[in-house]
Amino acid sequence: MAHVAVMEPPAAAERGAGVYNEKLGMWIFLGSEVMFFTALIGSYIILRVGAPGPWAPPGVVLNIPVTAFNTFLLICSSVSMVKAFASIVDGDQQKLKFWLLATILCGATFVGIQVYEYAHLIHRGFLPSGIREGSELAELVARGTLPAATAGIYGSTFYTMTGFHGFHVTCGVICMIWVFFKALRGGYSATDYRGVEVIGLYWHFVDLVWIILFTIVYLV
Amino acid sequence: MATTAATFDQVGHASHVDDRSFIRKYIFSTDHKIIGIQFLIMSLLFLALGGALAMMMRWQLGFPGRPLPGGSVLPETMAPGGVLLPEFYNSLVTMHGTFMVFFAIMPLLVGVFGNFLIPLKIGAPDMAFPRLNMASFWVAVSSGIIMLAGFLAEGGHAGAGWTAYAPLSETPEYSGVSLGQQLWCVSLIVLGLSSMLGAVNYIATVINLRAPGMTWFRLPLSIWALFITAILVLLAIPILAGGVIMLLFDQTIGTHFFQPAAGGQVLLWQHLFWFFGHPEVYILILPAMGMVSDIIANGSRKPIFGYHSMVFAIMGIGFLGWIVWGHHMFQSGMNPTLGQTFMISTLLIAVPSAIKTFNWLGTMWRGNLHFHVPMMHSVAFVAMFVIGGLSGVFMATTPVDIYIHDTYFIVAHIHYVLFGGSLFALFGAITYWYPKMFGRMMNPFWGKVHFWLTFVFYNLTFFPMHQLGLHGHMRRLYDPTQYEFLRALQPINRFISISAFLLFASQAIFALNFILSWFRGRKAEANPWRDNTLEWSVPSPPPHGNFAATPTVYRGAYEYSVPGADDDYLPQHRRLPTDPAPAPQPAGH
Amino acid sequence: MDLAHRKPHPNYLAIWAYLFVLTIVEVAVAFLSHLPRNLLLLALVFLAVWKAALVALYFMHLRFEGNRLRILAAAPLPLAFILVLAVITEFRW
Numbered sequence: 001m002a003h004v005a006v007m008e009p010p011a012a013a014e015r016g017a018g019v020y021n022e023k024l025g026m027w028i029f030l031g032s033e034v035m036f037f038t039a040l041i042g043s044y045i046i047l048r049v050g051a052p053g054p055w056a057p058p059g060v061v062l063n064i065p066v067t068a069f070n071t072f073l074l075i076c077s078s079v080s081m082v083k084a085f086a087s088i089v090d091g092d093q094q095k096l097k098f099w100l101l102a103t104i105l106c107g108a109t110f111v112g113i114q115v116y117e118y119a120h121l122i123h124r125g126f127l128p129s130g131i132r133e134g135s136e137l138a139e140l141v142a143r144g145t146l147p148a149a150t151a152g153i154y155g156s157t158f159y160t161m162t163g164f165h166g167f168h169v170t171c172g173v174i175c176m177i178w179v180f181f182k183a184l185r186g187g188y189s190a191t192d193y194r195g196v197e198v199i200g201l202y203w204h205f206v207d208l209v210w211i212i213l214f215t216i217v218y219l220v
Numbered sequence: 221m222a223t224t225a226a227t228f229d230q231v232g233h234a235s236h237v238d239d240r241s242f243i244r245k246y247i248f249s250t251d252h253k254i255i256g257i258q259f260l261i262m263s264l265l266f267l268a269l270g271g272a273l274a275m276m277m278r279w280q281l282g283f284p285g286r287p288l289p290g291g292s293v294l295p296e297t298m299a300p301g302g303v304l305l306p307e308f309y310n311s312l313v314t315m316h317g318t319f320m321v322f323f324a325i326m327p328l329l330v331g332v333f334g335n336f337l338i339p340l341k342i343g344a345p346d347m348a349f350p351r352l353n354m355a356s357f358w359v360a361v362s363s364g365i366i367m368l369a370g371f372l373a374e375g376g377h378a379g380a381g382w383t384a385y386a387p388l389s390e391t392p393e394y395s396g397v398s399l400g401q402q403l404w405c406v407s408l409i410v411l412g413l414s415s416m417l418g419a420v421n422y423i424a425t426v427i428n429l430r431a432p433g434m435t436w437f438r439l440p441l442s443i444w445a446l447f448i449t450a451i452l453v454l455l456a457i458p459i460l461a462g463g464v465i466m467l468l469f470d471q472t473i474g475t476h477f478f479q480p481a482a483g484g485q486v487l488l489w490q491h492l493f494w495f496f497g498h499p500e501v502y503i504l505i506l507p508a509m510g511m512v513s514d515i516i517a518n519g520s521r522k523p524i525f526g527y528h529s530m531v532f533a534i535m536g537i538g539f540l541g542w543i544v545w546g547h548h549m550f551q552s553g554m555n556p557t558l559g560q561t562f563m564i565s566t567l568l569i570a571v572p573s574a575i576k577t578f579n580w581l582g583t584m585w586r587g588n589l590h591f592h593v594p595m596m597h598s599v600a601f602v603a604m605f606v607i608g609g610l611s612g613v614f615m616a617t618t619p620v621d622i623y624i625h626d627t628y629f630i631v632a633h634i635h636y637v638l639f640g641g642s643l644f645a646l647f648g649a650i651t652y653w654y655p656k657m658f659g660r661m662m663n664p665f666w667g668k669v670h671f672w673l674t675f676v677f678y679n680l681t682f683f684p685m686h687q688l689g690l691h692g693h694m695r696r697l698y699d700p701t702q703y704e705f706l707r708a709l710q711p712i713n714r715f716i717s718i719s720a721f722l723l724f725a726s727q728a729i730f731a732l733n734f735i736l737s738w739f740r741g742r743k744a745e746a747n748p749w750r751d752n753t754l755e756w757s758v759p760s761p762p763p764h765g766n767f768a769a770t771p772t773v774y775r776g777a778y779e780y781s782v783p784g785a786d787d788d789y790l791p792q793h794r795r796l797p798t799d800p801a802p803a804p805q806p807a808g809h
Numbered sequence: 810m811d812l813a814h815r816k817p818h819p820n821y822l823a824i825w826a827y828l829f830v831l832t833i834v835e836v837a838v839a840f841l842s843h844l845p846r847n848l849l850l851l852a853l854v855f856l857a858v859w860k861a862a863l864v865a866l867y868f869m870h871l872r873f874e875g876n877r878l879r880i881l882a883a884a885p886l887p888l889a890f891i892l893v894l895a896v897i898t899e900f901r902w
Binding site for chain 1: 424469483765
């Protein structure tokens with residue numbers, strides 16, 4: 001088989017989706033991911049609409065500046081990912097490695113900041129089960145700044161949604177490291193950049209989910 | 221570069237010397253046919269286990285309080301002195317449902333036949349992602365092991381029903397179970413991963429790997445059904461996974477998703493579960509419908525009646541399946557306006573279902589009927605599906621549902637659809653494709669004996685349940701005699717139980733026929749049923765890589781009894797002088 | 810695919826700047842504006858969808874793909890809306 005044909009839909013087949021198998025498979029998988037996050041985010045929306053009282057106002061529990069910076073990081077990692085893709089499409093191996101490494105660093109930093117955020121929140125008394133007795137946040141509840149009735153589901157939904165998003169980022173970083181090592185060995189070229197494109201699709205999807213999460217969890 | 225091109229190239233090169241080791245060939249195989257057979261063995265074992273659990277339940281219902289014959293081998297925590305404990309009975313109900321739905325019928329339909337049939341019928345050498353396919357099987361096995369481990373858990377296995385309604389499933393105070401319920405959750409999450417990997421594979425394969433000439437409207441109906449089913453699996457399973465993860469978190473890390481006291485919503489679980497659960501119902505019947513369509517056309521020696529309407533009916537069922545989930549929740553306290561909407565959308569499903577039923581009848585009408593074993597099972601499927609479908613219309617109508625909700629009427633309904641429907645189709649399909657899987661025929665005489673015994677005892681078991689339900693006999697009931705008004709029904713219960721034992725015993729014939737034919741069955745030729753589709757154009761069993769050269773397809777799958785043809789069937793790959801020449805193959809093929 | 814016939818890449822840095830500006834606008838709207846609650850919600854969701862669409866169209870290249878892939882990518886979205894909207898009617902309608 002000529003090398004050029006690798007990036008085409010499978011030869012000797014009826015006309016399909018018009019893209020090669022791995023890319024098609026990733027898009028199908030992302031459809032499944034959409035439904036998975038629908039279950040988590042949808043439950044959050046439903047619980048919030050049906051909540052027995054007012055929800056915590058934005059910025060009281062969660063640290064918005066830190067998360068805004070994290071959002072910025074993830075957007076940067078998305079652009080570095082797409083730059084890596086553009087580089088290998090043009091056959092530039094050096095730039096591919098550079099941009100992949102940049103993406104890995106941004107993604108890993110994102111996860112690191114999220115872990116820091118979690119540790120800080122737990123320290124202040126924000127748990128998946130609600131507000132810890134005697135903590136800093138418990139005082140806010142006592143003063144009436146933080147509604148007590150919805151604190152439990154606030155913690156439940158916050159940690160579940162952002163936790164699974166963080167898990168997806170972590171998986172993405174691990175896969176990206178694998179792609180990076182393959183790129184170091186010269187595993188990709190202008191005629192076969194399947195791995196880079198496919199991991200890129202996943203990465204942008206995870207970024208996209210974060211864009212939604214940042215708005216509806218932190219800002220609303 | 222060269223290495224990636226080479227791995228990618230395996231798809232497309234069929235005939236090479238097969239020098240894989242035993243482990244690569246049969247254990248960690250990436251060959252879709254072997255994976256299909258692995259799924260077959262796994263799910264038949266779970267089918268037998270699920271059946272055995274049902275027998276224990278039937279013993280308790282028919283003869284409440286009497287020691288189960290052989291029950292003394294069970295530990296004290298399950299059945300002291302052989303008498304089943306109520307807690308253990310709850311686990312039996314739960315695990316019978318769980319095993320049958322998730323580990324028997326679903327893998328039998330999707331795992332076995334999706335794997336085995338899709339590449340063979342569309343003319344592909346293997347799945348689009350063979351290694352993911354292998355992973356899918358082994359992930360399913362580990363999920364099964366986790367589920368089985370629940371029986372050993374302290375406090376017993378999950379006991380909140382296969383639907384695991386919250387808050388019953390949430391706290392040990394309600395169900396008496398903690399670790400078992402958690403293992404149940406973990407197992408289903410792992411199984412969801414397996415199903416998702418499989419679904420990605422099936423969809424990509426059907427879209428991208430069809431042989432030249434295999435246009436969408438030349439696909440056999442079994443492939444259409446499996447394709448739509450794979451889409452349902454892909455989009456429904458993650459909803460279940462999400463819900464089960466929340467349930468697991470509620471049990472373990474103290475979240476409050478389904479706990480109303482802390483602001484959670486009990487109905488949220490039911491909505492999530494049934495938003496998955498209703499597409500799941502169609503996951504469990506659509507592939508059966510597709511395979512039955514293939515077998516009925518073959519057994520009638522006639523083209524399938526209304527091929528296009530069949531395809532659109534499959535799509536219609538596949539879509540409507542998403543907007544009917546609320547009909548499981550009419551009695552849950554759900555918004556009544558929503559109930560009305562769900563009633564109407566549910567009744568709409570009767571339309572595509574009826575289209576399919578009439579098309580099957582139209583196919584058989586004035587056909588040259590050959591009642592081979594698969595055909596008998598398929599005809600039984602149509603009849604039983606009609607009964608199950610009609611009782612479904614009762615349940616879907618809100619005023620009637622108030623009366624029969626959560627009674628044995630629904631037990632009868634689900635078994636008419638799942639056993640009378642899916643399982644009959646599966647017995648037919650296993651017999652039909654057995655020669656292609658193992659290269660030998662199953663014994664037709666014992667096949668017919670098995671069919672008639674199963675058909676008779678099946679109806680004797682499940683039909684009286686309608687009656688029990690209308691009398692108000694609750695489902696999942698441990699001891700019917702504790703209620704005055706149910707005592708008069710005890711003879712019916714006993715009758716059902718004895719029929720069920722005979723039904724279960726009849727399955728031994730199938731098991732023996734299955735196992736013995738593997739070694740001693742008559743050697744099968746390539747096309748024993750004189751069928752048209754591509755899998756019958758290759759030897760039985762097909763070699764690794766399936767097709768020596770990529771086949772070209774010239775027509776649909778159902779060209780039986782074509783006027784003027786030499787034979788009463790016309791395979792899809794046979795080129796007639798009137799057919800256009802195949803397109804030139806790309807270089808390298 | 811011939812290298813010479815490739816279309817030039819879209820200006821990814823411009824998209825990045827676009828996303829960056831939208832994020833700042835979003836945070837500003839959330840904390841500095843005094844819009845009524847419902848309008849604020851609408852504005853924030855609109856901005857989030859706008860950003861998500863930019864990522865999908867440019868970074869995930871949906872803008873440059875064939876219609877078949879676009880349909881495939883959009884297919885799950887209606888189901889997500891059906892689920893959430895139907896269940897919300899339990900509380901508000």
